[in-house]
Amino acid sequence: MTHLGRWLSALVDGELDAVERDRVLNHIAGCDSCRKEANAMRALKRRLTALGDESGEPAIASRLIELARSEEPVPVGALPWPAPTGIAPARRTADWGSGVLARTWRLAAASAGASLITIGVLAFMLGNGETRPPVPKITPSVDSYLMQHAFDAGQHPAGSTPAASYSPATLGPVQGVVAGHAWSGRPASGKPGHGIARPVQNTSGTAAKPGSRTAAGPAASPQASPSPSSSADGPAGPPVTGRHRG
Amino acid sequence: MLWLYWRRARAVIGAVAAAMGALAALALLASFLADGKRPGAAPPAALGRGSTAGRSSLPAPNDPVVQRGMLLMAEAVAACRSVPYRGVQIVAWTSPEGSSSYLLDVWHRPGGPELARDDDDSDDGTGSLGIPASGGGGTVGVLSLSAGMLDLLRVNYVLEYEGAGTSSNRSASIVAVRRHDGTLAAQFWLDAATGLPLRREMFDRSGRRVSEGAFIDLRIGDQELGEVPAEAGRAWTAVAPANSAASRPNAAQLASLQTDGWRVPGRLAGNMILSGVSRTATPSGPVVDARYSDGLSVASVFMQRGVLPRTLPGWHQADVSGTRVLATESGSLSEQGLAWSAHGIVYTVIADAPPDAVAAIVAQLPHDSHNGFWSRVGRGLSRMASWFDPFS
Numbered sequence: 001m002t003h004l005g006r007w008l009s010a011l012v013d014g015e016l017d018a019v020e021r022d023r024v025l026n027h028i029a030g031c032d033s034c035r036k037e038a039n040a041m042r043a044l045k046r047r048l049t050a051l052g053d054e055s056g057e058p059a060i061a062s063r064l065i066e067l068a069r070s071e072e073p074v075p076v077g078a079l080p081w082p083a084p085t086g087i088a089p090a091r092r093t094a095d096w097g098s099g100v101l102a103r104t105w106r107l108a109a110a111s112a113g114a115s116l117i118t119i120g121v122l123a124f125m126l127g128n129g130e131t132r133p134p135v136p137k138i139t140p141s142v143d144s145y146l147m148q149h150a151f152d153a154g155q156h157p158a159g160s161t162p163a164a165s166y167s168p169a170t171l172g173p174v175q176g177v178v179a180g181h182a183w184s185g186r187p188a189s190g191k192p193g194h195g196i197a198r199p200v201q202n203t204s205g206t207a208a209k210p211g212s213r214t215a216a217g218p219a220a221s222p223q224a225s226p227s228p229s230s231s232a233d234g235p236a237g238p239p240v241t242g243r244h245r246g
Numbered sequence: 247m248l249w250l251y252w253r254r255a256r257a258v259i260g261a262v263a264a265a266m267g268a269l270a271a272l273a274l275l276a277s278f279l280a281d282g283k284r285p286g287a288a289p290p291a292a293l294g295r296g297s298t299a300g301r302s303s304l305p306a307p308n309d310p311v312v313q314r315g316m317l318l319m320a321e322a323v324a325a326c327r328s329v330p331y332r333g334v335q336i337v338a339w340t341s342p343e344g345s346s347s348y349l350l351d352v353w354h355r356p357g358g359p360e361l362a363r364d365d366d367d368s369d370d371g372t373g374s375l376g377i378p379a380s381g382g383g384g385t386v387g388v389l390s391l392s393a394g395m396l397d398l399l400r401v402n403y404v405l406e407y408e409g410a411g412t413s414s415n416r417s418a419s420i421v422a423v424r425r426h427d428g429t430l431a432a433q434f435w436l437d438a439a440t441g442l443p444l445r446r447e448m449f450d451r452s453g454r455r456v457s458e459g460a461f462i463d464l465r466i467g468d469q470e471l472g473e474v475p476a477e478a479g480r481a482w483t484a485v486a487p488a489n490s491a492a493s494r495p496n497a498a499q500l501a502s503l504q505t506d507g508w509r510v511p512g513r514l515a516g517n518m519i520l521s522g523v524s525r526t527a528t529p530s531g532p533v534v535d536a537r538y539s540d541g542l543s544v545a546s547v548f549m550q551r552g553v554l555p556r557t558l559p560g561w562h563q564a565d566v567s568g569t570r571v572l573a574t575e576s577g578s579l580s581e582q583g584l585a586w587s588a589h590g591i592v593y594t595v596i597a598d599a600p601p602d603a604v605a606a607i608v609a610q611l612p613h614d615s616h617n618g619f620w621s622r623v624g625r626g627l628s629r630m631a632s633w634f635d636p637f638s
Contacts, residue, residue: 123626124619136530138552140585140594142560142574145535148482149546149596150362152522152537154392157478158353158361 003027004034012041304404304428315405315421318436323391325441328356332471333464335362335387339457341601349462350387353474360390363475388459388598389443394521399423399541402517403431411435413444414461423542429453432542440466448542448600456600482524482535495523503534507591508549510536515606516599518545538607543599545607550594554587561585567609588612 004024010016011024028035150157305312331354338347353361399405408420417438423431430453435445445460485495485503495503495510503510503523512520518538525534528550536547554572557563564573566584574583584604585594593611597604615621 119627119630120623123623123630125626126629127622127624127626135590136552137555138530138550138587138592139555139558140548140550140583140592141528142583142594142596144481145546145548145583145594145596147478148480148524148526148535148548149544149598151480151482151524152535152546153387153544153598154359154390154395155352155362155387156359156480158351158363158475 003031004037008034008038009041012038012045304424304426305406307404309406311407312405314407316400318407318419318421318441319391319396319399319405319434321441322434322436322443323393323396325437326354326360326391326443329440329442329466330355330468330471331440331442331464331466333461335389335459336462337388337457337459339598340455343601352387352390353471354390355468355471355474359477360387361475361477362387388446388448388457389461391443395539395541397541398519398521398539401519402540403542408433410438414464416444416464418444425451435460442466450600450602457598482526485523485525494519494521499523507551508534509591509612510534511610514538514545514547515610516540516543516603518543518599518603518607543597543603545595545597545599545604547607547611548594548596550592551590552587552592553590554585554592558585567605569608569613571608584608586613588614 004011004027007016007020007024011021016024028038147157331352333352335350335352336347337350338345348364351363403423403425406422406424408422411418411420413435418435419438421434421436423433425431429451430449432446432448434443436442437444442464444464446458447455448457450456485499500510500512500523510520510523514520517540519540520536521539522537523534524537525532527533531551533548533550536549538545538547558572561572561574564571564584566573569586571584571586573585583594583596585592586608587593589612591612595604595608595611597607599607
């Protein structure tokens with residue numbers, strides 16, 4: 001432990017005036033520990049000074065200086081911190097600060113953009129489908145719907161068997177399941193899993209596919225059409241005449 | 247150097263431009279032909295049908311032709327209920343996409359409903375007249391008239407006696423059904439002897455014939471009935487009592503359906519008025535059938551909870567009124583089954599109606615509007631936000 005504290009380092013650095021220097025030297029003359037400490041500090045300073053001389057490659061130093069000078073000077077007032085007092089025009093420090101600031105802003109903008117893109121992609125992937133609880137997938141039972149539609153139209157589908165035992169009064173509630181192709185009405189009624197109509201004549205030459213109720217063609221054929229004008233062309237067209245009121 | 251290259255490439259560029267121009271002209275022509283909108287081309291079905299054109303004015307309700315038209319139609323309703331007959335009907339539908347037709351065997355005993363069976367149920371697979379028959383359990387005749395349909399006809403149309411004619415070699419009276427704008431909606435040929443409807447033609451607003459139905463064989467009398475088939479069982483229960491004066495559900499019943507999650511509009515586009523609601527139970531849940539009619543056409547709207555798969559065997563994607571739906575394979579729009587799901591309900595529409603009427607019905611029913619990019623992103627963000635909501 002030394003008795004002089006920072007006075008000792010100031011002595012080694014040559015920062016004391018004459019009076020202070022004499023007082024410190026007088027103490028060192030009578031104090032072994034402080035004298036040893038002062039000697040050690042002087043030796044360290046000499047070594048550091050020697051290192052600085054050896055690493056001072058002139059070419060590298062000059063290139064570094066040129067590089068620093070090539071950057072645009074930044075006004076001291078534009079720095080985010082006050083300029084250090086007692087330091088003469090801190091041009092290199094300002095240039096260094098502006099570069100760091102620009103890089104920081106660029107990094108922040110890139111991070112924000114990447115975050116937005118990530119969130120957007122994630123939201124797009126998660127947005128597939130409804131947010132409500134999952135509901136079962138339904139296949140419309142067209143056959144039973146068509147049969148019910150016939151009822152809606154005022155007609156009652158007939159079975160292929162005669163109604164010898166038909167008695168509306170004896171009809172109980174039908175327990176059949178219509179949808180899901182599980183029609184199970186009275187055995188003598190209806191045709192389970194009725195198909196869908198096929199054409200009388202398909203003028204396009206393409207037959208109706210299974211599951212379709214009708215087949216398409218470009219126009220009703222004379223045979224298929226009950227048009228009055230086609231009545232003489234085929235048996236399907238009943239003779240129709242009209243005498244329209246003027 | 248560039249000039250040299252330009253001179254060499256100029257011929258090639260000109261040839262490519264000419265080819266592209268020709269292709270564009272061909273595509274334009276094809277689109278015109280497909281739409282049937284060639285300048286000066288008249289609708290095929292409207293050719294030679296000058297009497298079907300619309301009128302600028304309608305006869306007054308007390309006009310004798312109107313009075314007689316309504317009387318004849320009322321007699322037809324009574325005949326459909328009281329006259330025993332057996333026959334074969336042919337029904338044809340025509341649309342810009344094509345046409346289709348089918349045959350029906352029909353029986354009627356006094357007091358009962360008209361029984362209908364596809365003509366291919368015969369043993370030899372042909373109709374009673376030897377004509378290759380249509381098939382299908384859903385084929386519907388269009389000639390039988392009920393009191394309820396006549397009421398709707400009176401509300402939505404003007405009935406007008408047009409004159410005398412013949413159909414199926416029988417003398418008939420012709421009654422025109424006109425819209426309130428004067429355009430012809432349908433014509434009925436009513437048997438002069440019995441009053442039975444022998445033939446019906448239906449037209450869209452442009453005067454194009456979209457549907458024809460007629461007896462091609464009609465035998466009247468009990469002795470002509472032969473073996474009457476049994477009536478198919480019915481697994482649907484009407485919401486309104488069957489013995490009520492009108493099968494249309496009342497306000498309380500509609501409110502009850504609404505409470506159960508079934509939104510049943512009282513009216514759809516084209517004066518299609520709700521005329522009945524039925525329901526049934528299936529393994530995949532209850533199904534509700536809402537029946538709509540304007541007196542001429544009948545549309546059935548089936549609703550079931552669930553979602554529709556993207557693809558279904560026997561169905562194809564179709565665009566109806568700008569909406570993507572699944573449609574049964576082939577067939578005109580007037581008789582296809584059209585299905586889609588919206589808000590957790592699968593809607594299936596089966597209608598015997600002109601294509602434009604079907605499209606208007608489909609457009610009016612609910613549809614999901616969550617198909618856009620931003621709506622999907624919005625759903626995803628909502629889902630992500632729910633992760634951080636401690637109360638969700």
